Amino acid sequence: MTALCGKAWVYGDKIDTDLLAPGPYMKAPLTELASHCLEAIDKDFAHQVAKGDVLVAGDAFGIGSSREQAAQVLVELGVSAVVAKSFARIFYRNALNLGLPVLFCPALANVEKGDIVSVDPVSGSVVNQTKAQSFQCEPIPEELMKIVNAGGLMPFLKGRFTPQ
Numbered sequence: 001m002t003a004l005c006g007k008a009w010v011y012g013d014k015i016d017t018d019l020l021a022p023g024p025y026m027k028a029p030l031t032e033l034a035s036h037c038l039e040a041i042d043k044d045f046a047h048q049v050a051k052g053d054v055l056v057a058g059d060a061f062g063i064g065s066s067r068e069q070a071a072q073v074l075v076e077l078g079v080s081a082v083v084a085k086s087f088a089r090i091f092y093r094n095a096l097n098l099g100l101p102v103l104f105c106p107a108l109a110n111v112e113k114g115d116i117v118s119v120d121p122v123s124g125s126v127v128n129q130t131k132a133q134s135f136q137c138e139p140i141p142e143e144l145m146k147i148v149n150a151g152g153l154m155p156f157l158k159g160r161f162t163p164q
Contacts, residue, residue: 006053
């Protein structure tokens with residue numbers, strides 16, 4: 001996977017799964033659920049995020065329930081990666097299983113909404129191109145990158161176990 005580059009959407013600590021995939025819309029089709037992503041804290045996010053944009057957050061991103069739709073809506077909206085100081089364990093794995101790169105980056109600072117950032121999940125580097133600042137994050141392990149590169153766990157397994 002090459003470096004991902006997009007506009008930053010920046011949020012604070014404890015962005016929970018209810019903010020990402022609001023409960024009242026859980027039975028709706030994925031496109032409708034995605035249209036309500038983060039609306040409780042940013043009414044513009046779901047309607048203005050563009051394919052390739054990067055979500056940047058603080059500590060405990062994805063806390064709350066184990067609903068995989070919290071990561072699925074970000075994929076649906078075209079978010080290319082999530083970079084946060086820390087993640088809820090279940091969200092982290094759900095995201096990777098859906099092909100969404102997520103990087104632990106405790107040192108990340110000074111990123112503002114709209115900054116252009118590039119993320120290299122393999123090396124763990126994040127560059128704020130707007131401010132010419134670089135940060136070293138935890139790279140995504142090679143075995144997990146195989147899942148991400150395949151587009152998620154199910155395509156990875158299908159490719160691995162389908163007779164050639």
